[in-house]
Amino acid sequence: MQKRVVFRSKSLPYLLLAPQIIVTVVFFFWPAYQALESSLFIEDAFGFSREFVGFDNFRALFADDVYLASFKVTLVFGFSVTLLTMGISLALAVAADRALRGATAYRTFLIWPYAVAPAIAGVLWHFLMNPSLGIVSYWLDALFGTDWNHYVSGQQALLMVIVAASWKQISYNFLFFLAGLQSIPRSLVEAAAIDRAGPTRRFWTIVFPLLAPTTFFLLVVNLVYAFFDTFSLIDATTHGGPANATSTLVVKVYQTGFVGQDYGASAAQSVILMLIVIAMTIVQFRYIDRRVNY
Amino acid sequence: MVENRPIGRALTHLVLILGVTFLCFPVWMALVASTHPPEALSRAPIPLWFGGQAWENYKTILSGGLSQAGGVPVARMMLNSAVMALGITLGKIAISLLSAFAIVYFRFPFRMAFFWMIFITLMLPVEVRILPTYDVMVKLSLLNSWGGLIVPLIASATATFLFRQFFLTVPDELVEAARIDRAGPMRFFWDILLPLSRTNIAAIFIILFIYGWNQYLWPLIITTDESLYTVVMGIGRMMNAGEALPVWHLIMATAVLAMLPPVLVVLAMQRLFVKGLVESEK
Numbered sequence: 001m002q003k004r005v006v007f008r009s010k011s012l013p014y015l016l017l018a019p020q021i022i023v024t025v026v027f028f029f030w031p032a033y034q035a036l037e038s039s040l041f042i043e044d045a046f047g048f049s050r051e052f053v054g055f056d057n058f059r060a061l062f063a064d065d066v067y068l069a070s071f072k073v074t075l076v077f078g079f080s081v082t083l084l085t086m087g088i089s090l091a092l093a094v095a096a097d098r099a100l101r102g103a104t105a106y107r108t109f110l111i112w113p114y115a116v117a118p119a120i121a122g123v124l125w126h127f128l129m130n131p132s133l134g135i136v137s138y139w140l141d142a143l144f145g146t147d148w149n150h151y152v153s154g155q156q157a158l159l160m161v162i163v164a165a166s167w168k169q170i171s172y173n174f175l176f177f178l179a180g181l182q183s184i185p186r187s188l189v190e191a192a193a194i195d196r197a198g199p200t201r202r203f204w205t206i207v208f209p210l211l212a213p214t215t216f217f218l219l220v221v222n223l224v225y226a227f228f229d230t231f232s233l234i235d236a237t238t239h240g241g242p243a244n245a246t247s248t249l250v251v252k253v254y255q256t257g258f259v260g261q262d263y264g265a266s267a268a269q270s271v272i273l274m275l276i277v278i279a280m281t282i283v284q285f286r287y288i289d290r291r292v293n294y
Numbered sequence: 295m296v297e298n299r300p301i302g303r304a305l306t307h308l309v310l311i312l313g314v315t316f317l318c319f320p321v322w323m324a325l326v327a328s329t330h331p332p333e334a335l336s337r338a339p340i341p342l343w344f345g346g347q348a349w350e351n352y353k354t355i356l357s358g359g360l361s362q363a364g365g366v367p368v369a370r371m372m373l374n375s376a377v378m379a380l381g382i383t384l385g386k387i388a389i390s391l392l393s394a395f396a397i398v399y400f401r402f403p404f405r406m407a408f409f410w411m412i413f414i415t416l417m418l419p420v421e422v423r424i425l426p427t428y429d430v431m432v433k434l435s436l437l438n439s440w441g442g443l444i445v446p447l448i449a450s451a452t453a454t455f456l457f458r459q460f461f462l463t464v465p466d467e468l469v470e471a472a473r474i475d476r477a478g479p480m481r482f483f484w485d486i487l488l489p490l491s492r493t494n495i496a497a498i499f500i501i502l503f504i505y506g507w508n509q510y511l512w513p514l515i516i517t518t519d520e521s522l523y524t525v526v527m528g529i530g531r532m533m534n535a536g537e538a539l540p541v542w543h544l545i546m547a548t549a550v551l552a553m554l555p556p557v558l559v560v561l562a563m564q565r566l567f568v569k570g571l572v573e574s575e576k
């Protein structure tokens with residue numbers, strides 16, 4: 001889409017673009033290039049000398065069991081958060097769309113967690129699940145006899161960060177599902193009702209297919225969120241532990257770089273992450289036209 | 295709703311009430327815990343209703359901070375967070391308005407190349423290129439400075455897209471009229487385009503303010519100077535320092551304070567927030 005009428009000026013547009021482009025080049029392209037470059041070198045611990053090693057850093061990563069394990073953790077974490085969030089939000093959105101009374105009040109109570117920082121979400125759940133005084137772990141013990149201790153059990157730690165990350169993301173999904181539901185023409189649903197399709201049948205044959213573009217969009221957004229935006233949540237609570245059970249790729253790249261001071265390996269991990277983000281963004285934008293057409 | 299069956303209606307409200315409870319419960323517990331003395335939180339089960347020490351806890355944390363985590367007063371951290379969030383938000387809005395204006399209202403060589411350069415920044419969140427970005431900050435000696443906290447985060451593809459989308463819907467007749475009246479491009483921008491964009495600016499302001507306030511990793515690596523600590527990242531440090539100690543009442547008080555500004559913004563400007571969120575993702 002383009003404007004029919006435009007202004008004419010040789011230098012003004014470049015001046016207007018300059019601030020954005022300068023920030024982008026200095027803080028995005030330069031570091032990205034540095035990551036690419038230093039992923040091909042091995043640097044000594046003091047930064048005095050470095051040696052070109054080709055793809056050795058990458059080869060070392062893919063031979064490293066700990067790194068491969070963090071791939072697995074990331075996938076389990078990402079898909080669990082996505083499924084849990086989308087399932088709950090869809091149920092809430094369908095209910096909010098049907099509720100005639102109090103719909104606005106419900107919406108208000110459902111959207112505010114969007115504003116809570118992922119790090120704070122982690123801290124809140126960490127407190128609730130604390131093995132010695134957390135109220136939820138106390139209830140779990142009283143009701144099911146579960147011995148909750150995420151400082152020891154890797155699975156429980158992972159479950160805790162999954163719940164915390166999903167809790168924070170529900171509001172966002174809820175709003176998009178609700179907007180999607182409200183854009184479905186009432187006449188379609190009513191026509192199906194006249195044909196004696198019950199609420200369940202109507203949902204699966206009419207509403208859900210019409211929501212597909214929203215669902216697909218949210219799927220990608222949630223995966224991106226779980227893969228990249230949850231660093232703070234994990235860092236403020238489990239630090240990737242115990243025994244790397246919650247160490248996702250982003251936690252790993254931070255720890256390799258800042259704790260382990262291994263420049264080459266961290267840069268190689270950055271390159272891999274960038275490839276993943278680029279792939280996901282392309283997928284997202286290939287389908288964006290379909291999304292608008294609901 | 296097509297049918298009006300009591301069971302269906304009850305189920306609808308049950309689902310919503312369960313959802314609201316699930317979302318509000320953690321914050322309820324944080325509020326409750328922040329009003330108790332440390333002894334009340336030393337063994338399970340902890341109380342579910344407010345205690346009497348709210349004033350003392352909040353006073354301690356606001357003025358003195360948590361001594362085990364450097365003792366930076368939370369009031370100071372809140373102020374830092376506010377400066378950082380507002381700096382990022384206003385910076386992003388300013389440079390995005392200008393670049394969207396250039397891209398929509400001018401024809402010039404490499405226009406699309408610039409557009410794609412901005413677009414691609416969407417793909418490179420700070421988290422994935424953290425060490426090289428830190429290196430660049432060292433080279434530019436921007437560590438421990440407001441500039442270092444704010445400037446690198448103000449490039450914004452999202453805001454640029456939103457404004458571009460909106461500018462494309464502004465009628466061409468307005469430009470023609472401006473040109474007949476001999477208004478130059480910048481005059482048109484200030485007197486016509488900007489006033490028309492008010493709602494969009496307000497909507498994106500909310501989203502960006504929340505983004506800026508909630509930054510964690512960036513202040514964590516850029517600041518070692520305690521006077522620049524922000525509250526969201528400060529709470530991470532408190533968790534590290536205070537986990538073994540009985541200071542949950544203070545950590546929860548800090549968490550409540552850290553949540554307050556962005557949550558209030560969302561609640562106060564709910565309609566604009568929903569509009570900004572849903573439209574900026576298109």
